[in-house]
Amino acid sequence: MVTDGAESRDPAARQNPFCATTLISIALLCATMMAACDSRDRSVQGKLDSAYDFNAHIGWLHGNCLAIKAPGLKRGTKLSVVSLGKPQASSEAEIIQRTESGEECYALRQERKDVNSSEGNVFYTVVPASKSRLELAIGIIGLKGVLKTTAGTVHADLNGDGHEDYFTECSTSEGVQFNVWSDAPYKNKALWSAYYYLGYDTEPNCPETTNQDA
Numbered sequence: 001m002v003t004d005g006a007e008s009r010d011p012a013a014r015q016n017p018f019c020a021t022t023l024i025s026i027a028l029l030c031a032t033m034m035a036a037c038d039s040r041d042r043s044v045q046g047k048l049d050s051a052y053d054f055n056a057h058i059g060w061l062h063g064n065c066l067a068i069k070a071p072g073l074k075r076g077t078k079l080s081v082v083s084l085g086k087p088q089a090s091s092e093a094e095i096i097q098r099t100e101s102g103e104e105c106y107a108l109r110q111e112r113k114d115v116n117s118s119e120g121n122v123f124y125t126v127v128p129a130s131k132s133r134l135e136l137a138i139g140i141i142g143l144k145g146v147l148k149t150t151a152g153t154v155h156a157d158l159n160g161d162g163h164e165d166y167f168t169e170c171s172t173s174e175g176v177q178f179n180v181w182s183d184a185p186y187k188n189k190a191l192w193s194a195y196y197y198l199g200y201d202t203e204p205n206c207p208e209t210t211n212q213d214a
Contacts (some may be wrong), residue, residue, distance in 0.1 A: 003179065052159035054192035059121075060169075060178045063130065065105035066095070067121040070141065073098075079126055080143040084136050084169045084178075087152025092129040093139070097152040099125050111199035119195075126137035138178055140168045158191070165191060174198060177206055 059068025066079065077095040082088060102109040105123050107116040117123075128134055145156040148164075155164040163182045170177050172195070179185070180192040186209045 040061050054118075054158075054180065057141050057158070058180060058192050059141075060176075060194050060195075060196060061126070061134050062106045062176075063135055063137050064093075064126050065099070065107060066124045066126050066139050067116065067194070067196070068124070068139070068141070069120045069122070071098075073124045073141065075123060077141060080126065080140040080147060081134065082138045082140070082147065082154045082167045083134065084138065085165060088149065088154040088167065090147040090154050090171055091150065093126045093134070094129075096125040096127055099123050107196060109199070112197055115197035115199075121194075136169050136176060138169075138180070171202045171204055172206060173204050174201060 009203075033177065055069040058071075059066050059070070061067070061081065075095055075097055079093040079095060081091045081093050083091065099105055100108060100123065102113065104125050106112070107121075108123060126134075127138070140156075140158070141166050143156065143158070145158060145161065147154055147156045153166065157163060157164050158165045162180075166181045166183075166185045168179045168181065168185045176194065176196040176200045178194045179190045182188055182191055186207045
């Protein structure tokens, strides 16, 4: 029997074009949904970061004096402290009062005061629960997570995003750079940063990174 050329072709070539269109549509829908999920995850992360005001909750200490951009802290406000020696250690303290005295606060000594007060910092004397004098440290107001220590390094999830945050200090040419990092120090953009001007030359030892400032 002689058959028409069109009928002799591979049956796969005569599939319903509707099926092919449907498969393409499903693939496009899946890709769109995946992109939407990724965008939603980034949006949620952004909201978590923006909802937590790092500057209002975090400051730095040298001695029993806290520098922070939070002008309304009351006497007795609790402060979680991360001492930045080696190894790091966590402790508790509480606010005593606001101060502008260079005798009570190393950062407010005559040669340091103008620079250290210029970025919106206010200063508070604090009393550690141990009654000992603090050295270089980072202080956290209203900590909701838990400060944990692993291999001499203190960490905590500060903003509730499911990632552990880490605390560092290093020397610049004239002062100290404080930072809080997500996941690992010096690997991502800093969540929070602050600078403490010492008023004299120091040997820089901060790791090279383009992400140091928050």
